[in-house]
Amino acid sequence: MLIDASDYSPVRLPPQRAAAAAGSAVAGVVPKQRIAVLSSYSRSLTNFRLELLRRLVEAGHSVLAVGPEQDEDVVRQLAAIGVEFVRSPMSRTGLNPLTDLATLWSYWRLLRSRQIDVVIPYTMKPIVYGGIAARLAGVKRRYFLVTGLGHVYSEAAGKRWVGRRIKQLSVLLYRLALKGAGGVFAYNRADSADIESCRLISDPRALTLVPGSGVDLDHYAFSSPPRGRPVFLLVARLLKDKGIGEYVEAARLVRQQFPEAEFRLLGQFDPSPAAISAETIDGWVKDGSLNYLGETTDVRPHLSDCSVFVLPSYYREGIPRSILEAMSTGRAIVTTDLPGCDETVVDGLNGYLVEPRNAKQLAEAMCRFLRAPSLITDMGLRSRELAQSKFDVHAVNKLLLERMALI
Incomplete structure (x- = not known):
């Protein structure tokens, strides 16, 4: 959208309130x-x-x-x-x-x-x-x-x-x-x-x-996507409704066609009943589904080191800050066609929108970048432009x- x-x-x-604001403007001073x-x-x-x-x-x-x-x-x-x-x-x-x-x-x-x-x-x-x-x-x-x-x-x-x-x-x-x-x-x-x-x-x-x-466009400065091995990155609190399970399932499907692709997960554990356990994360890492990066106070190096940003959330988001940061750094986006998430992506321009909880559709969206790697750079540029003009x-x-x- x-x-x-x-x-x-x-x-x-x-x-x-209009009168109060007008009075302040006349005085030229906000108390x-x-x-x-x-x-x-x-x-x-x-x-x-x-x-x-x-x-x-x-x-x-x-x-x-x-x-x-x-x-x-x-x-x-x-x-x-x-x-x-x-x-x-x-x-x-x-x-x-x-x-x-x-x-x-x-x-x-x-x-x-x-x-x-x-x-x-x-x-x-x-x-x-x-x-x-x-x-x-x-x-x-x-x-x-x-x-x-x-x-x-x-x-x-x-x-x-x-x-x-x-x-x-x-x-x-x-x-x-x-x-x-x-x-x-x-x-x-x-x-x-x-x-x-x-x-x-x-x-x-x-x-x-x-x-x-x-998003602070200077703090989250543009950087060209890295060359070589394609890297997908999901940044979120480790909650089920952030679509992390679907991300793992999609990663397995993608690697059947493109075994060189890498899938990374960055985020903190959460006390919520909907949290994903450390044991589950360890299992995904051990079977090679993804690389867990832990948590960080500065996401910028991880954004710079990825090709495409993914957030398959089915939580009722506002407008996800994690996506805005990825857009500002010049990353193509794959996210869900749900309120909040859908306001960050013009489908086919700076990324793709997929159905929530649909791992097959998510995998297909990620495969498009692997079949046509130029989309990684082209859509990343469009993301940066949208961040500059809207966010x-x-x-x-x-x-x-x-x-x-x-x-």
Whole structure:
């Protein structure tokens, strides 16, 4: 699906906010705000939000980044750009209501004690519990980054009774959290449509569609694909719904025709019930299906060393940051024809879209590059061009901060 820049222009501001923004523009000064950015995974603050946090500091605001893990590398990187880190406990994958109430209480105490003016949560639990806590704490300016509504909003989940009940609860919680929001930012068209159809927000003018979290085109610089042995790379948390099992099955099919092809997997283990075990990974490595590269804090050398990037996810993604990074470095993409993933690929131009959970179709898409190796370079160039025109992180952050009236 080709992305038109006009799809991501901000919607009209609500009247009261338009007046406030106009007043700031006349004065030429945006008042300093105490801002809290809430995450469900501390490392995501530096992996995915570092440039946004940097822009907030450069705009003169006092910024607090909140995450559940005390990661000293994250603390160090944030401190280097003038952002304070605070740990707030959270179970990212659990459904224990007592644990979630503890998260809500922790957020409320933090927002009250720090006299926060603006709260910016992203991912479901920070949005739900951070949004409710912010309302209770009297934080008037609340902006929400919906980086993906998740599997519960997928068509497949809606076919099951349990899935429908969970979705009903999710809708209720989102409505409580998003009530009175100053802005809600959807990261793909499908999520934007669901936010409207499920009436998660009362004022549709608060909704803005943005092209994902963006990518730093300089940090993820273009490099020519390596010559010689073709290398496919999948970068993801080690979860079943990232399509890793299908990737392995497809790799076995491809190597029946092209035994020289190499398939690599990079990513961290996850505590989720949907996680892939270390024993399973070891088995795939031992039978020669793939090479497991472990995890890293810098994916760039691995992207530079691969021919084609693959993400066969059947998870309800926002717009996958891993794909954007691969596009920026000039890599052709193979991914699934699902919301979020499908917004990164123009089928046949910079890669191929395949059906989710379809290992045979995935294998065929990868074989096309092996039959016509020039596609690796040609489609990689198109990926870089799309990243430049649609997903520049600085343009995305400018859109966000203007919509929030923070610059």
